[in-house]
Amino acid sequence: MDIFLTLLSLLDSTVRLATPLLLAALAGFYSERAGVVDIGLEGKMLVAAFAAAATAAIHGSAWLGLGAGILASVILALLHGFACITHKGNQVVSGVALNIVALGLTAVLGNAWFEMGGRTPNLPADARFGEIILPLAEALRGVPLLGPLYFELISGHNILVYLALAIVPLTWWIAYRTRFGLRLRAVGENPAAVDTAGISVTRLRYQAVLIAGLLCGIAGAYLSTAQGAGFQANMTAGKGFLALAALILGKWKPVPTLFACLLFAFADALQTRLQGVALPGIGEVPVQLIEALPYLLTVLLLAGFVGKAIPPKASGRPYVKDR
Amino acid sequence: MSAAPPSVSSAWAVELVGIDKRFGPVHANRDVTLRFAPASIHGLVGENGAGKSTLMSILYGFYEADGGEILVRGKQVNIRTPQDAIRLGIGMVHQHFMLVETFTVLENLLLGHEGGPVLGPAMARARAEVQALEQQFGLEVPLDALVSDLPVGVQQRVEILKALYRGAEVLILDEPTAVLSPPEVEQLFRILERLRQQGRTVLLITHKLKEIMAITDRVSVLRRGQVVAEFVTKETDRQALADAMVGRKTSLAVDKAPATPGPVLLSAQNVNVIDARGVTTLKDACLSVRAGEIVGIAGVAGNGQSELLEVLSGMCRFDSGTVTLKGDEIGPATKYDAADARRRGLAHVPEDRLKLAVIKEFPAHESAILGYHQDKGLSKGWRLDWKRVVAKTVSLMEQFDVRPGNPNLRTSLFSGGNQQKLVMAREMDREPDILLVGQPTRGVDIGAIAFIHRQLVSLRDRGKAILLVSAELDEILALSDRILVMCDGEIVGELSAAEATEGRIGTMMAGIKDTPAVEGVSA
Numbered sequence: 001m002d003i004f005l006t007l008l009s010l011l012d013s014t015v016r017l018a019t020p021l022l023l024a025a026l027a028g029f030y031s032e033r034a035g036v037v038d039i040g041l042e043g044k045m046l047v048a049a050f051a052a053a054a055t056a057a058i059h060g061s062a063w064l065g066l067g068a069g070i071l072a073s074v075i076l077a078l079l080h081g082f083a084c085i086t087h088k089g090n091q092v093v094s095g096v097a098l099n100i101v102a103l104g105l106t107a108v109l110g111n112a113w114f115e116m117g118g119r120t121p122n123l124p125a126d127a128r129f130g131e132i133i134l135p136l137a138e139a140l141r142g143v144p145l146l147g148p149l150y151f152e153l154i155s156g157h158n159i160l161v162y163l164a165l166a167i168v169p170l171t172w173w174i175a176y177r178t179r180f181g182l183r184l185r186a187v188g189e190n191p192a193a194v195d196t197a198g199i200s201v202t203r204l205r206y207q208a209v210l211i212a213g214l215l216c217g218i219a220g221a222y223l224s225t226a227q228g229a230g231f232q233a234n235m236t237a238g239k240g241f242l243a244l245a246a247l248i249l250g251k252w253k254p255v256p257t258l259f260a261c262l263l264f265a266f267a268d269a270l271q272t273r274l275q276g277v278a279l280p281g282i283g284e285v286p287v288q289l290i291e292a293l294p295y296l297l298t299v300l301l302l303a304g305f306v307g308k309a310i311p312p313k314a315s316g317r318p319y320v321k322d323r
Numbered sequence: 324m325s326a327a328p329p330s331v332s333s334a335w336a337v338e339l340v341g342i343d344k345r346f347g348p349v350h351a352n353r354d355v356t357l358r359f360a361p362a363s364i365h366g367l368v369g370e371n372g373a374g375k376s377t378l379m380s381i382l383y384g385f386y387e388a389d390g391g392e393i394l395v396r397g398k399q400v401n402i403r404t405p406q407d408a409i410r411l412g413i414g415m416v417h418q419h420f421m422l423v424e425t426f427t428v429l430e431n432l433l434l435g436h437e438g439g440p441v442l443g444p445a446m447a448r449a450r451a452e453v454q455a456l457e458q459q460f461g462l463e464v465p466l467d468a469l470v471s472d473l474p475v476g477v478q479q480r481v482e483i484l485k486a487l488y489r490g491a492e493v494l495i496l497d498e499p500t501a502v503l504s505p506p507e508v509e510q511l512f513r514i515l516e517r518l519r520q521q522g523r524t525v526l527l528i529t530h531k532l533k534e535i536m537a538i539t540d541r542v543s544v545l546r547r548g549q550v551v552a553e554f555v556t557k558e559t560d561r562q563a564l565a566d567a568m569v570g571r572k573t574s575l576a577v578d579k580a581p582a583t584p585g586p587v588l589l590s591a592q593n594v595n596v597i598d599a600r601g602v603t604t605l606k607d608a609c610l611s612v613r614a615g616e617i618v619g620i621a622g623v624a625g626n627g628q629s630e631l632l633e634v635l636s637g638m639c640r641f642d643s644g645t646v647t648l649k650g651d652e653i654g655p656a657t658k659y660d661a662a663d664a665r666r667r668g669l670a671h672v673p674e675d676r677l678k679l680a681v682i683k684e685f686p687a688h689e690s691a692i693l694g695y696h697q698d699k700g701l702s703k704g705w706r707l708d709w710k711r712v713v714a715k716t717v718s719l720m721e722q723f724d725v726r727p728g729n730p731n732l733r734t735s736l737f738s739g740g741n742q743q744k745l746v747m748a749r750e751m752d753r754e755p756d757i758l759l760v761g762q763p764t765r766g767v768d769i770g771a772i773a774f775i776h777r778q779l780v781s782l783r784d785r786g787k788a789i790l791l792v793s794a795e796l797d798e799i800l801a802l803s804d805r806i807l808v809m810c811d812g813e814i815v816g817e818l819s820a821a822e823a824t825e826g827r828i829g830t831m832m833a834g835i836k837d838t839p840a841v842e843g844v845s846a
C-alpha cells in the first residue's frame with residue numbers, strides 16, 4: 001500500500017509538472033503546423049509568468065493575472081509574427097531574440113517594480129489558482145484503490161490543469177475536423193497550395209501564432225500563479241525547449257504530444273524524488289546527474305529511439321510567391 | 324452551369340485586352356490581346372521567358388497587370404487574387420502541383436472550398452459531388468489515398484479535378500506534359516477532349532509543338548512578351564509555329580554526317596542494381612559506346628535509364644557486373660565515384676538539372692565550376708582564384724551563348740535553356756572522351772534545343788563517345804547513331820539509326836504500357 005501511495009503521489013506531481021509543458025507544446029503545435037517555427041515558447045511563457053504574478057500581486061486576482069499573462073505573451077507572439085510573417089524574417093533568429101528579450105525584460109522590470117532581486121512578492125492563496133476538490137472525493141477516499149486514485153490523482157488540481165488536459169482533445173478536433181484545422185495543416189505543408197486556393201497565407205499564420213501566444217500565456221500564468229506562488233527570475237528554466245522536444249517526440253500530433261509531455265514530467269517528478277536517495281550497490285547518486293535525467297532522456301529519445309519525426313514541410317520557411 | 328451552346332460563340336469565354344506587365348526592368352507582357360472561345364482548346368506557345376506563364380498568372384490573380392483589361396463572358400472584371408479568379412470560374416493547374424502531399428485527395432479538393440466551419444458533413448457532400456464530376460469527365464482518382472503515394476499523372480488529375488470542383492469553366496494548364504510519360508499524356512489528352520465536349524475552355528501552355536498540333540483548336544504564339552502570331556491549328560504546321568516562336572527560320576532536324584565509330588570507350592557487362600526495397604532496377608545491362616558515336620537510350624521514364632546513368636557516372640553503386648571505362652575494369656567493389664569518373668575523362672550532364680547539376684542559389688560562376696572546382700587552373704594554392712573562375716565562366720558563356728552573359732547572376736535567374744547550356748559548357752569544356760547526357764533539352768526552348776543538339780553532334784565528330792538518355796523520342800531519333808530501348812530495368816532491344824522509326828521503338832517500349840510507370844521514383 002505504501003508503494004501504491006508513493007506511486008500515486010509521483011503520478012500526481014507528474015500531472016502538475018506536465019501541465020505547463022503541455023500548454024506550451026500545444027502552442028508550438030499550432031504555430032509549427034502553420035509553418036512558423038517557434039523557438040520563442042520559452043520567452044512567451046516567461047513574460048506571461050511575470051505579468052501574471054505581477055498583476056496578481058498588485059490586484060490580488062489570479063484571473064486578472066491570467067489575463068495579463070496572456071496579453072503579454074500575445075504581444076510577444078505578434079512581434080514574432082510581424083518579424084516572420086509580415087517581414088519574412090528568419091524564424092529561429094526571431095524566436096531566440098524574443099527569448100533573450102523576455103529573460104532580460106522580466107528581470108529588469110521585476111527589480112524596478114518590486115525591488116526583490118527579480119522576484120515578485122509571494123502571492124496569498126486567494127491570488128492564486130487553488131486546488132479544486134472534485135465532488136465526492138472526500139467521501140470516496142476510503143474506497144480501496146479507486147478512492148485514493150480519485151482523490152490523489154484525479155481530484156485536487158487547479159483549474160488550469162483540467163483546462164490544459166481538455167485542450168488536447170479540443171486541439172485534435174480543431175486540427176482534424178474543422179475547416180480552420182484543414183487550412184492550418186495545409187499552410188504548414190504547402191503554403192502555395194493554400195494561396196492558390198484563394199486563402200490568405202498571412203492571415204492563417206497570424207491566427208496560428210496568436211493561438212500559440214494565448215496558450216503560452218496560460219502556461220506562464222500556471223507557473224507563477226498556480227504551481228508557484230510568485231515569479232522568480234528565469235523560472236521557465238528551459239521548459240519551453242522541453243515542450244518543443246515533446247512536440248517533436250509527439251511527431252507534431254496532439255495526443256502523442258500529451259504522452260511525450262507526461263513522460264518528461266514523469267522523469268522530472270522522479271528526479272526530485274531520487275535526490276539524496278542511495279541506490280543499492282551504487283550509493284548516493286550526485287544531484288547534478290539526477291537533475292539532468294529529464295534532459296538526458298530527451299536527448300536519447302530524440303536521437304532516434306522514436307523513429308523518424310517528419311516536421312511540417314514548410315515550417316521555418318517564410319512564404320514568398322516566386323516568379 | 325451548363326455548356327454554352329456553340330451558336331452563341333460570338334461571346335468569348337475570356338478576353339485579355341492590352342495586358343501589360345513589368346517586373347522591374349523586364350517587360351514580361353507588352354500589350355497582349357488574346358481571346359479564347361468557349362468549348363475549345365487554345366494553345367499558348369513561346370520560348371521560355373516569352374511571358375506565357377506571367378500572362379496566365381495575371382489571369383489567375385497571382386499578379387496584377389500594370390495595364391489592360393480582362394473580360395470574362397463579355398463582362399469586364401477585376402482579378403486581384405486567386406479567390407477572384409476562382410469565383411469567376413477560372414481554374415489553373417500549375418506546372419509544380421499545388422497539392423498538400425500529406426493530405427488525402429479529398430482533403431486537397433476540399434481546401435478552400437470546405438462549405439462550412441466543420442468538415443464532417445461537408446466531406447460527405449463533397450464526396451458525392453466529386454464522384455459525379457469524376458464520372459462526367461472520366462477523371463478517376465482514389466479519393467482516400469494520400470497524394471504523396473500517387474504517381475505524378477494521377478496527381479495531375481487531382482489538380483484538374485480540384486479546379487473543376489471549384490467550378491472552373493476555364494482551365495489553364497501550365498506545361499502539363501512536362502512530367503508525364505507518353506501513356507499518361509494520352510490519358511491527359513482524352514480528359515482535355517472531354518472537357519471541351521462539355522463546353523469548358525482549356526488554355527494549354529506548352530512548348531511542345533507536337534502536342535499543340537495534336538490537340539488544340541487555335542494557337543497563339545508569344546515572343547518577348549508580345550503576341551506575334553495566331554493560327555487555326557488545322558491550317559498550320561510545326562515548322563511555321565517554330566519559326567514564329569523564335570522569330571527566324573529554325574530547323575528541327577539535325578544535320579549530321581554518318582558516324583565513323585572508333586574503339587569502344589565505355590561498356591557495361593551484366594550490370595545489376597538492386598535498390599533499398601529489394602527491387603532490381605537495372606537488370607543485366609550490357610552496352611558499349613564507341614568513340615565517335617552517339618548511342619541513344621529510349622524508354623518511358625522510370626525504366627532503369629536513371630540508374631544506368633548513375634552507375635556509369637559513379638553516382639550509385641551496382642551490385643554485380645562490370646563497367647569498362649577506356650579499358651579499365653570497374654567492379655562493384657572498385658572505388659569509383661563522380662570525381663574518379665571525371666578524372667578518367669568521363670563527363671556527365673545529369674537528368675535533373677536543378678537537383679544534380681547546379682545549385683540554384685549560387686551565382687553562375689560557382690555553378691559553372693561545380694565538380695571541376697579542384698582544377699589547378701582555377702586555384703591559387705589551396706584557395707580558389709575567383710578572378711580566374713569568373714573569367715572561365717565568361718568564356719564558357721560566350722562559347723555556349725548563355726544569356727544573359729553575366730557570370731555573377733544567380734543561377735536560378737537564368738531560364739532552363741540557359742542553365743542547361745551552362746551545364747553543357749561546363750561538362751564539355753575539358754573535352755571529355757565520354758559524355759553521358761540525360762534529358763539534355765528538358766524544359767529547354769526551341770532555339771536552345773537546336774544549339775545543344777549541334778554541340779552534341781560536333782563533340783561526336785571530334786571522336787568522343789556519347790551516351791544519350793532522353794524521354795523525347797524525336798530527340799533520340801534525330802541524334803543517335805544507335806538506339807537501345809529500355810523497359811522495366813532491362814535493355815530490350817537495339818536498332819541502328821537507319822532501321823529506327825518511332826513506330827518500331829514505340830512497340831519495344833510498349834511492353835510496359837499496362838504497368839503504370841511510377842515517375843519520380845528514379846528522379
